[in-house]
Amino acid sequence: MKKDIDYNNLPEHIAIIMDGNGRWAKKRMLPHSAGHKAGSETLKAIVEEAEKIGIKYITVYAFSTENWDRPKEEVDYLMNLMDEFLTDNLSASKKNNYKIQIIGQRQRLRKDLQDKIKKLELNTKDKKGINLIIAISYGGRDEIARAVKEISRQVVKGAIQLDRIDEALVARYLDTKDIKDPDLLIRTSGEQRTSNFLIWQSAYSELYFSDKLWPDFNAEDLKTAIVDYQSRERRFGGR
Numbered sequence: 001m002k003k004d005i006d007y008n009n010l011p012e013h014i015a016i017i018m019d020g021n022g023r024w025a026k027k028r029m030l031p032h033s034a035g036h037k038a039g040s041e042t043l044k045a046i047v048e049e050a051e052k053i054g055i056k057y058i059t060v061y062a063f064s065t066e067n068w069d070r071p072k073e074e075v076d077y078l079m080n081l082m083d084e085f086l087t088d089n090l091s092a093s094k095k096n097n098y099k100i101q102i103i104g105q106r107q108r109l110r111k112d113l114q115d116k117i118k119k120l121e122l123n124t125k126d127k128k129g130i131n132l133i134i135a136i137s138y139g140g141r142d143e144i145a146r147a148v149k150e151i152s153r154q155v156v157k158g159a160i161q162l163d164r165i166d167e168a169l170v171a172r173y174l175d176t177k178d179i180k181d182p183d184l185l186i187r188t189s190g191e192q193r194t195s196n197f198l199i200w201q202s203a204y205s206e207l208y209f210s211d212k213l214w215p216d217f218n219a220e221d222l223k224t225a226i227v228d229y230q231s232r233e234r235r236f237g238g239r
């Protein structure tokens, strides 16, 4: 018999690498963009389900620093989808309970997107529902490099003493500074790599790989991943 979720042992933070949109479209002889469109619908459904289950934080990988190298047409399509997502959530932000944050190189995004992000973060900052964190133009290495740069600036200024630099301080200079590390990291589409996602934060995350392509990933699959997570013994290097 299939096991049920133990609601007393939920992962507080789930991170998801939403992969497989292109293959999903290809299988249907549709353009790549149709896969991204379907993937954005899946995202809505999965966030809703995660909130229903009682997950506190969900971070999704929407666009990596490497994804800028894709054809311009695809990049533009993805940015327009992002625009749509921000606009929808802005108009829903009165009735919705999501607290939304964006991580990544936001200065690299279109100016109108940057403005919408600012507004959405402001409008939802006191929300008590699920924390939805969207990684756009995000790369773990870039995030760490930016943190190193900022910490160095503070050291040069004399605001931070060299001896005070430790893991906790570095973590405070990452985009995820107020967010607990992910407990569970899910990747869809059968690929088993992290592709530069939350490389600092996932040091002790439990990894779960699903063969489903992202547009096909559903509420049941999310529950299966959580049940699997609950069967793991997390040791954090201890005895």
Ligand code: IPE
Pocket: 018, 019, 020, 021, 022, 023, 024, 062, 063, 064, 067, 078, 189
């Ligand atoms: C994931 O789908 C979404 C993004 C990377 C933006 P892909 O577009 O990578 O889909 P596949 O991996 O080609 O199937």
Ligand code: IPE
Pocket: 017, 018, 019, 020, 061, 062, 063, 064, 066, 067, 191, 193, 195
């Ligand atoms: C990772 O998927 C990035 C996102 C899901 C946004 P990719 O499809 O870009 O990763 P690789 O190229 O397979 O490693």
Ligand code: MG
Pocket: 019, 020, 021
């Ligand atoms: Mg991919």
